[in-house]
Amino acid sequence: SRTYKKCRISLAEQPVLEMSEFFLELFSEEIPAKLQKNARKNILQNFKDFFEKKGISFKKEFSFSTPNRLLLFFDGLQSEIHQPEEEIRGPKIEAPEDALNGFLKSNSLELKDIYKKETEKGVFYFAKKPSKVIKVFELLNENIPTILDKISWKKSMKWGNFELYWGRPLKSILALFNNKKLVFKFHHLESSNFTIIDKDFEDKTKIFSNFKQYTNYFKKNKIIINQDNRKKIIENELIKTSNKNNLSIQINSKLLDEVTNLVNKPNIILCKFEEKFLKIPQEILITTMQFHQKYFHTFDKKGNITNNFLVVANNKDIKGYIKQGNERVVNARLSDAQFFWEKNKKNNLVKQVSSLKLMNYFKGLGTYFDKVQRMRRLGGIISDELLISKEKVEISATVCKVDLQSDIVGEFPELQGVMGGYFAEFQGFEKDVCLAIKEHYLPIGSDSKTPKKPYSIALSLTDKIDTLVGFFGIEHKPTSSKDPFALRRSALGIIRLLIENNKQIKLKDLINYSYNLYLEQGFNLHNKEVYKDLNNFFVERLKYYMKEKEIRTDIIDAAIISYGIDNIIKAYNKARTLSKIIDKDIGKDVISCYKRASNILEHELKDVEFEIEESTDPGLFKNDFEKNLYKKIQELRKYFVNVNKDENFETSLKNLAESKKEVFDFFDNVMVNDGEQVIKKNRLELLQMLCKT
Secondary structure, three states: OHHHHHHHHHHHHOOOOOEEEEEEEEEEOOOOHHHHHHHHHHHHHHHHHHHHHHOOOOOEEEEEEOOOEEEEEEEEEEOEEEEOOEEEEEEEOOOOHHHHHHHHHHOOOOHHHEEEEEEOOEEEEEEEEOOEEEEHHHHHHHHHHHHHHOOOOOOOEOOOOOOOOEOOOEEEEEEEEOOEEOOOEEOOEEOEOEEEOOOOOOOOEEEOOOHHHHHHHHHHOOOOOOHHHHHHHHHHHHHHHHHHOOOEOOOOHHHHHHHHOOOOOOEEEEEEOOHHHHHOOHHHHHHHHHHHOOOEEEEOOOOOEEEEEEEEEOOOOOOOHHHHHHHHHHHHHHHHHHHHHHHHOOOOHHHHHHHHHHOEEEOOOEEHHHHHHHHHHHHHHHHHHHOOOHHHHHHHHHHOOHHHHOHHHHHOHHHOOHHHHHHHHHOOOOHHHHHHHHHOOOOOOOOOOOOOOHHHHHHHHHHHHHHHHHHHHOOOOOOOOOOOOOHHHHHHHHHHHHHHOOOOOOHHHHHHHHHHHHHHOOOOOOOOOHHHHHHHHHHHHHHHHHHHOOOOHHHHHHHHHHHOHHHHHHHHHHHHHHHHHOOOHHHHHHHHHHHHHHHHHHHHOOOOOOOOOOOOOHHHOOOHHHHHHHHHHHHHHHHHHHOOOOOOHHHHHHHHHOOHHHHHHHHHHOOOOOOOHHHHHHHHHHHHHHHHO
């Protein structure tokens, strides 16, 4: 029909929204592995924010990186946006002529385009901006330089005479929108449709017209652009190679992330170092391979470290040169380490304590000799709290910092404490003392190992409390963005030591004692509010720890208010138990009992003229419901009076929940607001007893 034909024509004339792809590659000198993750996240978020602000939709987006390339890709992107008609306000009609001219110029208007309009704030000039279609291609050309300038690098560099700061010198920019080259200038560089294909020969370039063509080319050349795919390949090949050679491997996730960002053509090579180095402490071997050389160490099936290690290279090792080079490097490093180990382990730890006087700890806090003297005395107090040998704690505190003077710790700073424990073991110290020295820096993070032995716990607490009191005493407290002395980590370490070992100590007394030790040594700790500041600091760290355990915020606050920092273990156990059962029947029963009682108390006590006592008079009860509730309250009170420091909070909550019948029977059958004043007062006092219990 004619109507149907007109409808078809009308639909056909409507514009179809074209979807495009946007692809950006920034080629630079090799970007350090640790900078790549932030750069990927940063560039993606900056462009997403821009598209959102402009109302530009897209279907999918991702960012990739290799050592030399930072890539961004958006697919299903609108090719144009329709800007509706908009009324814009200018200056007041009394404003100077320059203000009006500025308004006209900035909005490309003429006098005939504006009109006056009254508002609540007075009469203003207004104009209407007509609707228009904006091409996303043009928007990107105009805005990409500004967006790229917003990328923040943790570390950046400037080179030549250029003003640009980038992670590493930027060499080229490939920018495409819907198979067309974007045209813009970013500092000294102009965008193009080609990229450098070989970092060693920058004159080797190739033109691309879209992202698929780009990825296919690099895939053909065995270069893996997607860092997630690279990571999976590396992990699988590490496991495959170790299994093939009857070895086991514990893949360190941080190292895996790092090597993923160091290569783009990963190839796993099995290497060996000389067997004689297996006689030196295992930690030296692991630190050399893992932290210094970025290698993966291996174990045999019995769990013993082997002289085999795996290297993630960036190319095939056809002639074996890569393997030889890595083996030569690690053998040289281990040779130095072996020399230092043999030399340092014979130096008497006790005789070296006095030389700590020559090592400054921190300005205003003395030398390391001063620190170990404070630790020795503080450790003695903690040993009494933990009921362990005072002498052993004092010995371990006295020698625990001596290894800082050794050559091996100078070469491997990550092993401070660990090497002290090995030196003590070689020189015949008791096992408890050796382990305490080895572990006294632990825990060093939220996911690191926590010492479990009593002497290790005591020495770790001693070191951390002395550190916190000293730095807070000289006003070197963490700020919202900076914590150069890792004080948050120290406080969290103390919290973990107590909670994960179920130890209860009075932090307040230890903080005050530690503060006085500084004063006795003649140090001027000008912050006189050290305990108050540290109390607040520990509360915040405890909240953080409990939030990480997925405990509800309101429960955390309630538990901390109940106990404070002298009862950290109780606060945590109560919060954890409550969080676990709050939404179960037992938790709902406890809450409903308390709510019904407290709501009535709050309502009835608003206008009463009498004072509520702490107890009720059973002689005034008129029915069994009052008597039964009173009896239940007495049973609960008896239970809580006899509860010791090892209270089982689940049992306590279960007992509270079991009062539901008596409480609900009381409310369903007893009128609290009795006509007799004495009876009403007595019943309110009964409810108050219930709430306080």
